[in-house]
Amino acid sequence: MKNKQKNMENPFIFGSATSGKWFTDRTEDAKRLLNNFMHGINTIIISPRRWGKTSLVLKVSDQANKSDLHLKIVNMDIFPCRSEEDFYQLFATEVIKQTATKWEEWTENVSRFLSGLVPKISLGANPATDFTLSFDFSNKHLNEEILDLPKKIAQKKGIRIVVCIDEFQQIEEFTDAKNFQKTLRSAWQLQTQDVTYCLYGSKKHLLSALFSKQSMPFYKFGDVLFLQKxxxxxxxxxxxxxxxxxxxxxxxxxxxxxxxxxxxxxxxxxxxxxxxxxxxxxxxxxxxxxxxxxxxxxxxxxxxxNFTEELTLIQMNFLRAIVDGVHHQFSRKDILLKYNLGTSANVSRVRKSLEQKELIDISPKMITFNDPVFRLWFKKTIFIRQK
Ligand SMILES: Nc1ncnc2c1ncn2[C@@H]1O[C@H](COP(=O)(O)OP(=O)(O)OP(=O)(O)O)[C@@H](O)[C@H]1O
Ligand SMILES: [Mg+2]
Incomplete structure (x- = not known):
């Protein structure tokens, strides 16, 4: 019977972040991330889709939370947030929920650190872990208090708090996104003694733009970890x-x-x-x-x-070139001609639009398909047919 049960175990996991015995390798990345957590260095994690960012952060968070390092890791995924208000609400709820060990503590933290206003608290099935907070967002002062929450709680508990935010590129969708980024950055850079941030997400080109452009508020915010395969x-x-x-x-x-x-x-x-x-x-x-x-x-x-139906002929031609082994210098005359790519101005437009559709990955050295199975399918189904 025991043996049978063992056989029933699912041997491979995909589709959601993985952990435990389904997690392999990444020892160097995990070490580096844990070190950053311990020494107060902000981290930005960048990789193409589904290489394992979330899994890595959750694994290291778990390791840190179980250790005696006086660290508390708070994990949140801001994918559902469509506005600053959504962000503040989720941020406050998760910080309070994940730093308290019992519900008396979180109610105390709410009244102690979010002064002035009584937030609305809705309880779920298990009040100790299942609740949401909502606030009156006309009060700007409250937003500052929310951003300061991790610092206040860290100081009260005598620990360091690490806030990990998944799908961070979502903040680009908020109205007046740049100003919001400025607000976050100026609040966070005053907290380095007590709070560290780890920011990452699934849209590589958006995240890269947030952190690597000099004109952006988060430029040089921390250690950028380019996750490898x-x-x-x-x-x-x-x-x-x-x-x-x-x-x-x-x-x-x-x-x-x-x-x-x-x-x-x-x-x-x-x-x-x-x-x-x-x-x-x-x-x-x-x-x-x-x-x-x-x-x-x-x-x-x-x-x-569906992907290919939405593509123009020239975009398809660009993908054909990649499948054929072209990974750079798309604007070379012979390549423009061979693959019917038009002018070099066309090429840069096509590159951009395919990147926005997340079909290709543009790294300094080469352009590749983001999805290796799409590449395989494209080669078998489209490429051969066109040849
Ligand atoms: N260290 C690992 N060991 C084994 N499998 C892994 C590992 N990391 C990721 N995977 C596999 O890759 C899948 C995607 O992982 P994960 O969700 O962490 O990636 P991600 O980079 O956060 O993806 P997204 O870009 O969609 O946010 C997992 O479901 C698992 O199948
Ligand atoms: Mg992820």
Whole structure:
């Protein structure tokens, strides 16, 4: 019976942030992030989609919260926020909720640190952890108090607080976004003794613009961690171990083929490994692998058709060039001609729009597809057809 239960365990995880035994490698990144947390250095994490930013932050947060380092990590995801008001509300709620150990403490913190106004508190099923706060936002003073909350709580408790904000690029959507960024930056830079920030999100080009442009308020705000892919050497033993734990077997060659097919992309490695695992009775075979890869393409096919339907001919041509192995110098005469890209002015427009659609990743050295499975699909379905 025990054995059966063990077999039922899900060996691979994708689609949401991962942790525990599903988390592999990233030892150097985790060390660097924990060090920044401990020594009060703000961190910005940047990577293309689904490489593992959220998983890394949650893992290190968990590690720090369990340690004796006098650190408290507060994690929040501001994806649902559409305005400054939403932000303040979520920020206050999460800081209060995650720094208190019992509900008496959070009510005390609310009345002690958010003076003047009595916020509306709505309780959920479990009042100790499940509540939201709402405020009257006509009071500007209250906003300042909310931004100061982590500092006040840190000082009261004699600890350092680290506030990690996921999907931080969301603040670009607020009205008067730049002014709001200025407000945040000036408040946060006065808190360095007690509070550290870790900012990250899923839209690489927006985040990069927030932190790397001199004209932006968050320019040089902290240590920028450009997360890399998990290397093949770590993926292979991970995949083999996950198979073995469930009494199945995969050779290192096949494990390596999984990674190579999806270009070591974290989420897709897990998804393709899962599709192969499901098909495997005991020992994974190459034909199972081919079927699993086809499954992966089929599952995404409708989505990819939608992507391409929205593209202009010249955008499609640009993608064709990438699939064909062109990764830079798109404005070279022969490339413009070969792929029908028009003028070099066209090329820079196309680059920008494909980046905004998050279909391509532009790094200083090269332009690549953001999604390796879309690349594969494009190559099989569109590229071949056009040739
Ligand atoms: N360290 C890791 N070990 C194993 N798998 C991982 C690891 N990090 C990420 N993954 C895989 O990648 C998937 C995406 O991870 P995560 O959500 O953390 O990425 P992200 O960069 O935050 O994504 P997004 O850009 O969408 O916010 C996870 O569900 C998991 O399958
Ligand atoms: Mg994420």
């Amino acid at each position: 998990i290397p093949l050497n770590d993926w292979i033993p991970y995949i083999q171990e996950r198979f073995e734990k469930t009494d199945k077997f995969i050779s290192s060659e096949l494990a390596s083929m999984i990674c190579q097919a999806v270009d070591n992309h974290s989420s897709y490695v897990q998804q393709l490994a899962w599709l192969l695992w499901v098909r495997t009775e005991q020992r994974a075979t190459e034909s199972d692998f081919n079927d699993a890869l086809q499954d992966l393409l089929n599952q995404n096919s409708a989505l990819y058709y």
